[in-house]
Amino acid sequence: MPEQSNDYRVVVFGAGGVGKSSLVLRFVKGTFRDTYIPTVEDTYTQVISCDKSVCTLQITDTTGSHQFPAMQRLSISKGHAFILVYSITSRQSIEELKPIYQQILAIKGSVESIPIMLVGNKSDETAQREVESKEGEAQATAWKCAFMETSAKTNFNVKELFQELLALEKKRDMSLSIDGKRWGKQKRTDKLKGKCSVM
Amino acid sequence: MEFFYVGNHTWATMLGQNVRLQPVPIQSLSELERARLQEVALYHLEERELEFKISIPKETRKRRKSLRRRFDSFSKEKKERESAPKAFSIPLSQVIANDRAYKLQQDALKESRRDCLDLEASILRFRAEKRQFFNGNKALVGSASLTSGLSSPSANSVAPAPMLDAQSQSLSPTLQDNTSRGQRRGGLSVDSISDLVESQSRLLEALQLSHPAELELRKSAAEGRTQNKLSLNPIYRQVPRVLERCCSHIQTYGLQTVGIFRVGSSRKRVRQLREDFDRGVDVLLDEEHSVHDVAALLKEFLRDMPDPLLPRELYPAFLHANTLRDTDQLQYLQHLLYLLPPCNCDTLLRLLSLLSTVQSFAQDSIGTNEEEIPGNKMTAANLAVIFGPNLLQRERGGGGDVSPQALGMEDSTAIIGVTLMLIQNHKRLFMVSAELQQEVLMSLIQTDPDVIDYLLKRKLSGSHLTIDPDSGSEGRRDTGVSLDSLGLSSQSQSPLEPPSPLFPPDGRGGESSLSSEVFLNVLKLNQNRKARYGEVPPGKSIRHMRQFHSHHNLLSLSPSSPSSASFSRLHSQDSDSQDRRGVLGSFNLGGGRGSCSSLSSSSESSVWVRQTPQGESKPAPAANFWDFFTGKGSGSETVV
Numbered sequence: 001m002p003e004q005s006n007d008y009r010v011v012v013f014g015a016g017g018v019g020k021s022s023l024v025l026r027f028v029k030g031t032f033r034d035t036y037i038p039t040v041e042d043t044y045t046q047v048i049s050c051d052k053s054v055c056t057l058q059i060t061d062t063t064g065s066h067q068f069p070a071m072q073r074l075s076i077s078k079g080h081a082f083i084l085v086y087s088i089t090s091r092q093s094i095e096e097l098k099p100i101y102q103q104i105l106a107i108k109g110s111v112e113s114i115p116i117m118l119v120g121n122k123s124d125e126t127a128q129r130e131v132e133s134k135e136g137e138a139q140a141t142a143w144k145c146a147f148m149e150t151s152a153k154t155n156f157n158v159k160e161l162f163q164e165l166l167a168l169e170k171k172r173d174m175s176l177s178i179d180g181k182r183w184g185k186q187k188r189t190d191k192l193k194g195k196c197s198v199m
Numbered sequence: 200m201e202f203f204y205v206g207n208h209t210w211a212t213m214l215g216q217n218v219r220l221q222p223v224p225i226q227s228l229s230e231l232e233r234a235r236l237q238e239v240a241l242y243h244l245e246e247r248e249l250e251f252k253i254s255i256p257k258e259t260r261k262r263r264k265s266l267r268r269r270f271d272s273f274s275k276e277k278k279e280r281e282s283a284p285k286a287f288s289i290p291l292s293q294v295i296a297n298d299r300a301y302k303l304q305q306d307a308l309k310e311s312r313r314d315c316l317d318l319e320a321s322i323l324r325f326r327a328e329k330r331q332f333f334n335g336n337k338a339l340v341g342s343a344s345l346t347s348g349l350s351s352p353s354a355n356s357v358a359p360a361p362m363l364d365a366q367s368q369s370l371s372p373t374l375q376d377n378t379s380r381g382q383r384r385g386g387l388s389v390d391s392i393s394d395l396v397e398s399q400s401r402l403l404e405a406l407q408l409s410h411p412a413e414l415e416l417r418k419s420a421a422e423g424r425t426q427n428k429l430s431l432n433p434i435y436r437q438v439p440r441v442l443e444r445c446c447s448h449i450q451t452y453g454l455q456t457v458g459i460f461r462v463g464s465s466r467k468r469v470r471q472l473r474e475d476f477d478r479g480v481d482v483l484l485d486e487e488h489s490v491h492d493v494a495a496l497l498k499e500f501l502r503d504m505p506d507p508l509l510p511r512e513l514y515p516a517f518l519h520a521n522t523l524r525d526t527d528q529l530q531y532l533q534h535l536l537y538l539l540p541p542c543n544c545d546t547l548l549r550l551l552s553l554l555s556t557v558q559s560f561a562q563d564s565i566g567t568n569e570e571e572i573p574g575n576k577m578t579a580a581n582l583a584v585i586f587g588p589n590l591l592q593r594e595r596g597g598g599g600d601v602s603p604q605a606l607g608m609e610d611s612t613a614i615i616g617v618t619l620m621l622i623q624n625h626k627r628l629f630m631v632s633a634e635l636q637q638e639v640l641m642s643l644i645q646t647d648p649d650v651i652d653y654l655l656k657r658k659l660s661g662s663h664l665t666i667d668p669d670s671g672s673e674g675r676r677d678t679g680v681s682l683d684s685l686g687l688s689s690q691s692q693s694p695l696e697p698p699s700p701l702f703p704p705d706g707r708g709g710e711s712s713l714s715s716e717v718f719l720n721v722l723k724l725n726q727n728r729k730a731r732y733g734e735v736p737p738g739k740s741i742r743h744m745r746q747f748h749s750h751h752n753l754l755s756l757s758p759s760s761p762s763s764a765s766f767s768r769l770h771s772q773d774s775d776s777q778d779r780r781g782v783l784g785s786f787n788l789g790g791g792r793g794s795c796s797s798l799s800s801s802s803e804s805s806v807w808v809r810q811t812p813q814g815e816s817k818p819a820p821a822a823n824f825w826d827f828f829t830g831k832g833s834g835s836e837t838v839v
Contacts, residue, residue, distance in 0.1 A: 015462065036458070095466075
């Protein structure tokens with residue numbers, strides 16, 4: 001278990017080309033570029049409010065193309081929360097999350113208290129859809145984690161994804177805004193109705 | 200036929216045949232030349248005086264898990280041991296040996312089946328016709344299967360064909376032959392080995408596959424025996440079957456697949472494929488297989504090699520390439536690649552040529568029918584990101600150190616940079632310049648003079664092969680390698696070997712002095728070799744070195760000449776050879792008659808050198824002007 005530190009580390013996993021970097025960049029920089037460049041590993045930091053103070057949100061964007069088990073284990077053991085991304089246009093990409101989930105389970109022992117979000121990205125590409133929302137939800141239920149569909153391209157549900165993930169952390173009280181304003185739980189649930197389900 | 204060096208990387212025979220050394224692919228060099236090239240390259244790398252150690256990597260390393268494995272095999276069932284993986288997670292040379300064993304087994308099968316064929320054919324009096332088929336008749340497959348009645352005779356009955364015609368042309372290089380046959384059969388590496396190899400050189404083949412440990416032995420063994428062990432023919436292409444099959448599959452089906460190598464694969468199917476290859480099954484990859492699975496399998500093969508394709512011990516050396524620029528960088532990388540064991544070298548070239556092909560389909564393009572062909576988006580940079588960490592891994596520290604530092608994450612930019620260079624320049628990088636070939640030959644004269652003729656003969660008969668448009672000399676000249684021997688030798692004056700005054704500029708242009716410089720390099724190289732292998736004490740090795748003079752410079756031979764070798768008059772074997780030298784005025788290798796018996800310390804080996812002045816037709820009168828050098832093992836002077 002990672003120690004309670006001033007960092008809160010979120011690790012983004014997923015197969016190659018599902019849009020991990022696009023999601024992270026959309027959230028961190030608010031931009032989207034239609035490029036096709038594989039990631040080695042990138043980490044972004046952002047200051048957020050946490051337990052009436054501030055802490056650093058560290059988002060680690062991992063590589064999907066070549067999994068070195070050692071690297072993956074390292075990221076998992078250091079991570080506090082996880083985003084598992086697949087592309088709704090590729091059934092294969094959701095299959096590839098399974099061993100990663102198993103790995104998280106094995107290293108963390110239990111996923112009960114660990115915020116994990118299953119994310120179906122590229123929700124704008126409806127014509128190429130291979131994975132229905134229901135299937136994603138079912139998978140999330142099986143994994144006892146949250147689920148959401150997003151589009152980094154159209155900026156759909158991206159900020160919500162990170163907000164929701166932080167809200168899942170019960171040990172700390174975190175929020176993206178640092179001015180102390182909290183997102184009321186009620187309000188968020190309303191807003192995300194139908195798109196986000198917390199299992 | 201004897202060759203004389205006439206300068207300018209050109210060797211001539213008495214019959215007026217000329218061999219001008221051309222840049223050639225490293226694969227076309229003989230095993231002996233490649234072994235020597237490793238040393239030449241190492242010498243040039245050491246000249247750079249880098250702060251890390253560079254050495255010629257050994258082909259296999261001690262298996263780290265050997266103890267545990269042994270323990271396992273004791274504690275588990277016997278079948279466990281038999282199911283040791285045949286392709287993945289084992290040293291590359293072992294993979295190739297396994298492929299080879301499988302191939303031999305299949306050959307034996309074919310052999311027996313062919314006997315059956317022969318028998319049946321003779322009974323049916325079809326033998327004569329069958330011969331015709333073997334010689335290229337199109338009806339081969341149909342009638343052969345008719346004849347035999349066996350279930351899968353077509354492939355088997357083709358096999359004898361190369362055997363029949365190969366014997367007549369045993370001397371000619373078989374490389375071109377081989378590539379065309381390889382392509383015909385889909386470029387399967389081990390299969391094409393059998394095509395390449397003439398029946399009589401099976402023995403050579405066996406030699407070439409001998410274990411690396413043996414290679415070490417050979418190197419440290421007495422010099423005189425070296426040439427008997429290392430083959431004078433090119434080594435067959437040592438590419439593991441699994442890698443070759445993956446490469447040709449992707450080249451056939453995956454070039455237009457968006458995100459090839461990046462997009463994920465089915466773990467289950469990849470594991471299945473991996474297990475099949477590991478069991479030694481002859482896996483045929485076809486359109487049934489997903490290109491992403493095959494791509495993942497390929498990456499997994501590279502990733503799981505105990506020592507990566509670019510050996511760990513050269514990791515800092517390869518990363519250093521990033522600090523260099525342009526031609527210097529290319530040349531440096533070339534020298535590093537020459538150090539690789541042949542199997543790594545061949546496999547790397549195969550991989551890089553695939554990656555280069557893949558990246559050439561990265562952009563969208565317009566097809567012949569005006570239709571738009573979507574690119575695969577995998578540029579060389581993208582491929583480098585994905586393959587870099589698979590090719591370059593640093594030495595592992597002890598224990599289970601999994602910090603990002605231990606995993607080499609902080610080097611990733613450099614890793615990717617080098618990999619990108621390799622992909623973009625793979626064609627040039629695997630060529631060997633005329634200058635380096637010359638150095639190799641000069642080095643070989645020192646130790647194995649009797650093989651020079653054979654090697655040059657092979658180059659002569661193969662020279663027409665090197666004129667293919669792809670590897671025309673124009674394109675390769677600009678690597679700047681042509682200057683290397685000059686540049687390096689002028690900056691390489693180590694205290695041990697002071698600058699030689701033997702070759703003052705005589706205004707006759709660079710040709711002769713270039714070769715002289717090359718020769719001096721080689722002298723130093725050979726000295727290095729001896730020092731390294733510790734067969735000759737350093738002090739003594741100087742005496743073993745032969746000096747190289749030209750008659751133009753005879754006067755400048757001062758007693759203070761750098762090497763302690765003393766000079767002596769030409770010791771001519773017979774008047775006949777002297778005549779010949781007089782007529783041809785060239786570099787005569789006495790080695791052809793065995794008069795130059797290399798390093799045996801008591802022998803007086805003589806190699807005569809004359810630098811032919813271009814356009815200056817001064818007939819060289821008598822032996823006075825002949826220059827020579829002699830191995831002064833005993834310290835006695837040899838005088839005519």
